[in-house]
Amino acid sequence: MEGKALKLVVNGKPYELLLGRDVQPWHTLAYTLRETLGLTGTKIGCDHGACGACTVLMDGKAILSCLTLTVECDGKSITTIEGIGDPATGRLDPIQEAFIEHTAFQCGFCTPGIIMSLKALFEENPTPTEEEVKEYLSGHFCRCISHYHVLRAVKDVVEKRRNPDGAKV
């Protein structure tokens, strides 16, 4: 395996990581993103797949990057919190805008993971109900209890999708 290059795309940018040098067989994707690529927006809470803080998208699906080995990611496309919205213009994703408007966080440590799960949810279901949102986010540990504001922010995003002209339903 030594010397083999691992190709993956992160936030639209292609990377070639050399096994044995850039990536060790035991490196998790969370580790590679944070320590090798410097993308520290992805947080590590429990490092055991129980808290959701490390959630990123792999080919559009939400995954736990602390339970995914980087060597499994050959040929995959990864999206992290740094890669949503439009990094070139600084335009935010509507989820991020809603989180700012509703202060849908306190300490903010679990926030990137929650936002990434919501990105995946909206891909699957553009207008989820509150119960569907709660079900989808149930793997996210938020100890400050910002859940209520998160649900409000999500509701706001959904309402704007249903009614893009802005009139409140």
Add this chain to the structure above:
Amino acid sequence: MGQRYRFLGKPTPRKDALDIVTGRAKYLNDIRLPGMLIGKVLRSPYPHAIIKDIRVEKARQLPDVKAVLTYKDVPDWKVGLPPHLRVLDRKVRFVGDAVALVAAETEEAALEALELIEVDYEILPAVYDVEEAIKPGAPQLYEEFPNNLLPLGNPWFGSPQAPEGLKELIVGDVEKGFQEADVVVEGTFTYENITNPLPPEPPGVIAAWEDPRTVHVWLTSQGIYIDKISLYYLMKRQYDVVVHGPQCGGSYGSKGTILPLALQAILLAKAAGRPVKLSYSKEEHLTTFTLRLGSRIRGKVGMKKDGTVTAIEGEWLVNTGHYSAVTQGQVMVGLGEAQLVIRCKNWRLKPKIVCTNRASSGWIRGFGGQELKSALLPLLYVAMAKLDIDPVEFFKKNVIKAGEGYFWRDGQWWVSRVIDFTKAIDKGAEVFGWREKWKGWLRPTAVNGPKRIGIGVGVHGNADVGEDVAEAYVRLDPDQTATLFVAVPEQGGGQRSNLCKMVAEVLQIPLERVFISPADTNINPYEFGLVGSRGTYAIGSAVIMAAEDAKRQLFELAAEMLRVGPEELDMRDGIIYVKGQPDRQTTWRKALGPMRTIVGYGRFEPDYSLCNFMISFVEVEVDTETGMVELKRVVNATDVGQIIDPLCLENQLNGCLGSAGIDTALFEETVLDPKVGRILTTDLIDYKWRVFKDLPSIENVVLETPFPSHRFGAVGVGEIATSPGPPAVVMAVSNAIGKWLFSYPATPDKVLEALGKTKGGH
């Protein structure tokens, strides 16, 4: 409400919101210094042992290992109150206690080194129960503390008249009080599930030596300046310390006890000659970091039919685990807090602080008071039930009123200047529907087949809103911006933004034109820390004073230009004008000129005459077949004087569930196996927490009766949100099932046992 001010009271995006939602906010583990090594701790597998021999040569020989430290290599620096716990010791006192420290190029190398360290232990008997620990012949954790009893009192919290502060609560004549009572109730009540506040970000420290005398420390912390001063003293005043406070991923008090880690990282960095990061894994966080105090009361209360408490007597046994960071202080504040919601002329409440062989208890939201009340209120509930007193009426009668007094932590008698909290109680009860739902003690509100609804209520208050000294600077710049210098790291409450809002309000400039300095002790003045609920009144007062001082200096310059007295001036959006003559004006920019800044200074001196207050009403549904308790609804009610930011405040109040709050009565517990002394809840699967699917309905009733605090009439309340709930829940469960169930947490096995459906082992 909320229209009294231009900025205060209105929802505002937090100044750090963009950084948080884009992942740019820098937490401790996001910082990487050049040449930084990774630190790891070798931990004791035994709850109590002497290190007979420790061999580290093999570990030191690993090429990537840059430092290995044992008790033989470290100075005699001790933490705790009084100082008693060495940075590394020859004795280990709990499973997980630090045995050796390693710094290496990579985490793998550090972990490999730990495996190569050989230790011979002489295993000692261990003790976990607070009453077993104080018996003659019990295993002794520290030679200097016979019977494992720590001395009471805390010189940091004392006063000239009482140098060690409030050590016990002795007031009036309890014998006389019991004679006057219509009922006297005695019993033992506990709150001993030693829950973990468990912030999502684990505790961590980075240390880097700038020169042989100066060390920089990055901490997950709430109070960087007090950490700086504490470290300076703990290192025997030999070194200068600069503390940096990055974004803190939750603390709930717990990271106030970061100092032992900081000393370990400082020593590793010194030994390695390189920066070192020492950051805990979640397992280390769960098994070795700050838990709630174990609280047990053997108490007796006397009460009259009208809800007058005539006497409270008892022994308060506090289990602090293997050491006391500041437990004495928590006990002092807890004793003070009890008097804010239980008015009683005769007290004899004597605490004992006891060391046992488990991870330490330390400071967490509620700061001793939650632990005291979660055990004390059930005793009062039994007395109220015997007299058929409605608990809401009881709390209305017993909450502190202006003009009434109490002994606070400094051992002084303070006369309260509070507003009338009974309005908040009434409003909360109305929103909850208390009158309609209350059917009397041990009676369910409704029965639906096997399911029963029960309601409960609890209270908390803390006179910490004005605790300790705060200082701040506000600098006015030529470009009509202001920068606030205050040593406050952001830990989630939004206080950094909210302090900027106060500056914007004083200076009448948009919030976007107010900046805040990094939380760094090199540039900011003294500040005790964003602890308790002191952010709004104590820190806010210093910030307001600094902004007013800066404004006064600016007006002096403008007054010369406009040929009026500075007191005749006012300002809005950088335009300085004569009051009543808006045409006579100049600007901040012109008054200051391009080559001048103004620095205003503010200092707040402690004031313990004001307190906050919160009441929580809860409704639970108990399934009498499965024993499951479901929290259906919470109504919190408080009066904060003036809301600074409604979204931040609501977030803080919703925090009543997590961080070892209400859920400590429902399912949260740290499980310790006394056979081996090991904590079994080592991950986020075994340590239970609330998920999105299980959210109850929460309503927060917030009144705004101006307090005599600072010019905005506000006090903080965030800290206490977790505290009224736990006793409210056990009351609600008891009412639902018709039997007393005062055991935290009220898990299904205990409910079924209380119902006589199983023979449990509790």
